[in-house]
Amino acid sequence: MFDNLQKRLDSVFKKLKGYGRLTEENIQEGLREVRLALLEADVNYKVVKDFIAKVKERALGQEVMESLTPGQQVVKIVHQELIELLGGKTSSLSLAGKSPAVIMLVGLQGSGKTTTSAKLARFLKKKGRRPYLVPADVQRPAAIKQLQVLSKQVGVECYPSDPKEPPVEIARKAVLKAPLMNLDTVIIDTAGRLHIDEALMGELKAMKEKVAPQEILLVADAMTGQDAVNMAKAFDDALGITGVILTKLEGDARGGAALSILAVTGKPIKFVGIGEKLDELEAFHPDRVANRILGMGDVLSFIEKAQETIDREKALKLQEKIKKDAFTLEDFRDQLRQIRRLGSLEQILSMIPGFNKLKKMKGLVPDEKELIHIEAIINSMTPEERADYKIINASRRRRIAKGSGTTVQDVNKLLKNYAEMHKMIKKFKKGKFRGFPQGLFG
Structure with missing residues (x-):
């Protein structure tokens, strides 16, 4: 996903490393190129402005100007600031407390909520938890059947939802049934719409009130760029989301959503979908993503x-x-x-x-x-x-x-x-x- 951004930044840093000694002028020139690279990657312009200001303040300080390898020092500063921009540290799920823990997946139609629900169930099962998938999308034809099929593929239980029943009632009954089946994590796949509307938000707010989830995760399509950031802000204002799952990172998205979401919403990216297979969901590690953006690889993920x-x-x-x-x-x-x-x-x-x-x-x-x-x-x-x-x-x-x-x-x-x-x-x-x-x- 970050290929174009990586190429642009690599070109900028190669030029900076070529200078024996950095001056304020060539640092400014390099940072202009970095700013353009980030804007081309569809990063929010306010986020870019703040990011460049932080890098500039440090780059014009003593740690660079008096360094024996000033170009390398600039790369180091950009790397550190990228990690901070992406969240600083890995944000794990908060599932302690009451049992069963409840996770609501929300988002617009087409973002990949249903598949992501199954991927998340598989991920948590690998970590030793006992997930219960709950199809609460009665709007989309075959959504319930789809999740039932996926649950079998990942080897977890699935609540037998009745499409005639209200989604809030489906969620409530599933949460009550989970402990009876010795299941400790309820994952609710909620309905989506083509756009944010009052009916959708009303349904989700009622569900939140009824099941009191520990986590409300927004599933957002990385391919939509800044629209994903705007949507995250809207869902957060209405529901108070606890984190984001970015899907379709294997595509040719420019990466702006990943670099903007935390700065704009204050809510971390917790997982990323890197493919269509059910094992292609990863915890989001800011340092590893920063390494990939700067062409440093990601040996730990490998x-x-x-x-x-x-x-x-x-x-x-x-x-x-x-x-x-x-x-x-x-x-x-x-x-x-x-x-x-x-x-x-x-x-x-x-x-x-x-x-x-x-x-x-x-x-x-x-x-x-x-x-x-x-x-x-x-x-x-x-x-x-x-x-x-x-x-x-x-x-x-x-x-x-x-x-x-x-x-x-x-x-x-x-x-x-x-x-x-x-x-x-x-x-x-x-x-x-x-x-x-x-x-x-x-």
């Missing part, structure tokens, strides 16, 4: 995602196989499957520091289809061939290419890369590792 997705038992077995030099093409295929479960290659690699710069310099764009081709090639091999790639002669290569719908050249490339990987593993074991081979993607 590690957390890997820990959640990768089978620990399989990983330990693989470790033993590598130690014994018994890493086969079958193991290689299993590893590719685990990697694909992490998300798109570009999304994974963008978390690694420096990848975006490498992508820009060398035009390195990972091809998802290549992983599919590799798996098809390995699937077309016999168990003996997967166990010992050296027996794969020319006629076998032709058969494998035909069976996988690829070319002999594709098969040759895979086997060559696999052989290089074998050599690399041996060097690594002997402590002679000096770097990666060219790799799978050329």
